[in-house]
Amino acid sequence: MTANSATDLLREHNLRPTRQRMALAALLFDGTARHVTAESLHDQVKDMGITLSLATIYNTLHQFTNVGLLKEIKGIGDAKWFDTNIDQHHHFFDISNDHLIDIPASSITISHLPASPDGKVIDGVDVIVRLSDKSPDKSSG
Amino acid sequence: MTANSATDLLREHNLRPTRQRMALAALLFDGTARHVTAESLHDQVKDMGITLSLATIYNTLHQFTNVGLLKEIKGIGDAKWFDTNIDQHHHFFDISNDHLIDIPASSITISHLPASPDGKVIDGVDVIVRLSDKSPDKSSG
DNA sequence: ACAATCTTTACAATCATTCTAAACTACTTG
DNA sequence: CAAGTAGTTTAGAATGATTGTAAAGATTGT
Ligand SMILES: [Mn+2]
Ligand SMILES: [Mn+2]
Ligand SMILES: [Zn+2]
Ligand SMILES: [Zn+2]
Numbered sequence: 001m002t003a004n005s006a007t008d009l010l011r012e013h014n015l016r017p018t019r020q021r022m023a024l025a026a027l028l029f030d031g032t033a034r035h036v037t038a039e040s041l042h043d044q045v046k047d048m049g050i051t052l053s054l055a056t057i058y059n060t061l062h063q064f065t066n067v068g069l070l071k072e073i074k075g076i077g078d079a080k081w082f083d084t085n086i087d088q089h090h091h092f093f094d095i096s097n098d099h100l101i102d103i104p105a106s107s108i109t110i111s112h113l114p115a116s117p118d119g120k121v122i123d124g125v126d127v128i129v130r131l132s133d134k135s136p137d138k139s140s141g
Numbered sequence: 142m143t144a145n146s147a148t149d150l151l152r153e154h155n156l157r158p159t160r161q162r163m164a165l166a167a168l169l170f171d172g173t174a175r176h177v178t179a180e181s182l183h184d185q186v187k188d189m190g191i192t193l194s195l196a197t198i199y200n201t202l203h204q205f206t207n208v209g210l211l212k213e214i215k216g217i218g219d220a221k222w223f224d225t226n227i228d229q230h231h232h233f234f235d236i237s238n239d240h241l242i243d244i245p246a247s248s249i250t251i252s253h254l255p256a257s258p259d260g261k262v263i264d265g266v267d268v269i270v271r272l273s274d275k276s277p278d279k280s281s282g
Numbered sequence: 283a284c285a286a287t288c289t290t291t292a293c294a295a296t297c298a299t300t301c302t303a304a305a306c307t308a309c310t311t312g
Numbered sequence: 313c314a315a316g317t318a319g320t321t322t323a324g325a326a327t328g329a330t331t332g333t334a335a336a337g338a339t340t341g342t
Binding site for chain 1: 297298299300301307308309
Binding site for chain 1: 215216217233235236242244248249250251252253254255257258260261262263264265266267268269270271272273274275276
């Protein structure tokens with residue numbers, strides 16, 4: 001993502017293109033699927049020599065989420081995750097390295113879902129497939 | 142759950158039957174499915190006129206979980222939940238009142254799950270079906 | 283009863299996150 | 313460009329859930 005397209009993206013969403021937002025937009029919206037926490041993103045920008053406060057990371061992640069540029073994922077580890085894939089989808093969660101991998105909604109079929117209780121409607125379905133390392137074969141070691 | 146059966150249950154799991162553990166076991170293992178947080182359980186025992194510290198609630202919930210009497214559920218709201226249903230199962234989560242309802246694993250069918258990445262195995266699958274209140278019919282109001 | 287071990291508890295500490303208010307920056311208008 | 317206004321950033325305090333610490337208290341085996 002170029003500086004110009006970051007500016008445009010921010011303007012389109014009524015966010016002033018500040019130095020901080022430009023840096024975060026450049027990191028996040030490079031076209032690849034990204035899953036970040038506030039801390040992981042803070043570390044990434046620090047590694048690039050850019051200084052910006054953790055409070056700004058939180059502010060910006062929330063603003064990007066509010067305008068629909070990011071989606072929040074809860075229930076993975078202890079922190080909130082933010083996802084550049086805003087389509088409805090599911091996740092592999094690798095517990096050995098805390099990595100998330102997208103699973104397109106279309107590649108899982110959920111059937112026989114029970115009816116919602118009276119007066120309630122289904123708001124969404126979240127599937128998390130936990131992954132761990134295949135154990136080494138104990139019989140041959 | 143009677144005092145005697147609570148004592149037995151605790152002894153079977155190598156936990157000394159203290160006043161505090163007896164009270165919590167009586168509340169939790171009454172045969173019905175229960176989903177509690179440390180705070181909600183603390184409030185419940187306080188309502189029964191029993192005094193015990195929040196630290197003990199946490200200690201006891203973890204001990205019960207370690208011996209297989211409870212299962213921990215993460216990703217619901219901001220706090221950890223503990224579940225007396227230790228079978229593999231899924232949940233409705235009613236976002237309007239923070240209530241959990243069990244969905245037996247057998248009543249959901251998940252198919253076409255993508256293959257795990259190389260060297261990884263599936264450790265488990267968690268499904269959370271978010272519920273909200275059915276909106277009032279806006280066309281007739 | 284005694285000693286050993288385990289348990290409870292008050293309180294401090296931690297961690298992710300949010301709040302606050304003052305300093306700073308961007309945008310608009312003259 | 314200058315000034316005014318509104319929006320933004322930031323350090324640091326506050327919050328809320330949870331965990332750690334260490335001393336006091338309870339349970340168990342002898
Ligand atoms: Mn958009
Ligand atoms: Mn058991
Ligand atoms: Zn994703
Ligand atoms: Zn359950």
